[in-house]
Amino acid sequence: MTRPRIKICCIASVGEAWMAIDAGASALGLVGSMPSGPGVIEDETIARIAQAVPPPVATFLLTSETAVDLIVEHHRRTLTSTIQLVDALADGWYSELKRKLPAIKIVQAVHVRDDKTVEEAVRVSEHADALLLDSGDPGREVKVLGGTGRTHDWSLSRAIVERSRVPVYLAGGLNAGNVREALDAVRPFGLDVCSGVRTDGKLDPAKLAAFMAAAGA
Numbered sequence: 691m692t693r694p695r696i697k698i699c700c701i702a703s704v705g706e707a708w709m710a711i712d713a714g715a716s717a718l719g720l721v722g723s724m725p726s727g728p729g730v731i732e733d734e735t736i737a738r739i740a741q742a743v744p745p746p747v748a749t750f751l752l753t754s755e756t757a758v759d760l761i762v763e764h765h766r767r768t769l770t771s772t773i774q775l776v777d778a779l780a781d782g783w784y785s786e787l788k789r790k791l792p793a794i795k796i797v798q799a800v801h802v803r804d805d806k807t808v809e810e811a812v813r814v815s816e817h818a819d820a821l822l823l824d825s826g827d828p829g830r831e832v833k834v835l836g837g838t839g840r841t842h843d844w845s846l847s848r849a850i851v852e853r854s855r856v857p858v859y860l861a862g863g864l865n866a867g868n869v870r871e872a873l874d875a876v877r878p879f880g881l882d883v884c885s886g887v888r889t890d891g892k893l894d895p896a897k898l899a900a901f902m903a904a905a906g907a
Contacts (some may be wrong), residue, residue, distance in 0.1 A: 694873060696907050698887065698898070700729025700874065704742045705709040706893045712873035713898050714907045717748040719774065719882065724754050728891065729884060736768040748773045750797065752868035758786050765791060772797055774822060777844060781837055784858060793820040797859070800850070801841040808849045822882055824846045825862030841868070844875040866900035873905065881905060 698710035699719030707718055721729040721735040734742070740749040751770040755761045756777050765773055770797040779798065787796060798818040800811045802825065811821055825842040841863035851858045857879035864872055865886030872881070887898045 694907050695775065695859070696745060696902065696905060697748075697880060697882040699752070699882055699884040700740060701736070702731055703891075704739055707743055709746055710894060711743070713895075714902050715747065717750055717772070717880070718743060719750045719752055719884070720768070720770060721752045722754070722768070724752070724776070728904065729771075729809075733764070733767040733850065733856070736770065740768060740770045745771075747829070748772050748795075751905075752776055755821075758783050758790065759858065761787060762790050765794065774799060775818075776824075777822075797822050799824050801825065801873050802846050802850075802862070805846070808846055811850040811853075812853045813897055814836070815856045818856060820857045820879070821850065821854055822859040822861055823850060841872075845877045845893070846876070851876055857901060864901075866897065866904045869901060869905045 695716045696714060696740040697717035697719055698715045701707050701710060701718045701720055710718055721731060722733060722736065733876045736751060743749050747823055749770040751765055751768050753761055753764045754777050755764050755804045774796055774797045783843055796818050797820045798814050800807060801821045802823050817819055825840045847860055853906060859880040859882045860872060860876050861882035864881060864883045879889045883901060885903050888894055
């Protein structure tokens with residue numbers, strides 16, 4: 691199995707960005723305004739971090755917007771290399787989003803809940819550049835769109851990986867103690883971690899190093 695790409699999410703500052711990069715991260719998650727969950731920072735801070743990060747490290751704007759024009763506006767305020775859609779986007783809008791932002795990669799988060807999620811993910815893989823499998827619950831009155839610190843059924847994630855037309859990142863409750871099991875069970879292209887490498891909300895160098903070592907990165 692090849693080494694997974696590692697995305698460290700909930701990056702809050704340029705200092706945290708460089709800590710993650712120095713540890714071997716290939717992507718950084720920068721969380722825009724959300725209805726709930728950790729890691730939200732101002733768009734100005736996202737833009738400052740994105741500007742400071744050198745290629746080939748990818749910067750992901752996590753946006754909860756679901757209308758194309760609002761997604762485009764959010765990206766233009768931040769100028770990241772990638773957009774991570776944490777909520778569902780109507781199928782017909784992917785082509786319009788790519789037409790307006792042709793140089794930007796689109797990663798669609800899919801919240802793994804039951805067998806129906808597998809078919810949803812396979813369908814979405816025909817439109818997005820990558821999938822990210824998370825453990826949120828967008829059906830709640832106040833949507834939960836990530837950052838839960840909870841795992842989900844990895845057998846469903848494995849089924850998605852086997853059928854997806856695009857690379858798949860695995861997120862949701864990962865840490866140094868379970869990441870090897872997750873890799874063996876799911877065999878994703880990449881991993882996404884937030885709370886598993888943090889203490890009191892701040893990026894923890896020891897937890898980060900332990901996660902990277904356990905993940906083989």
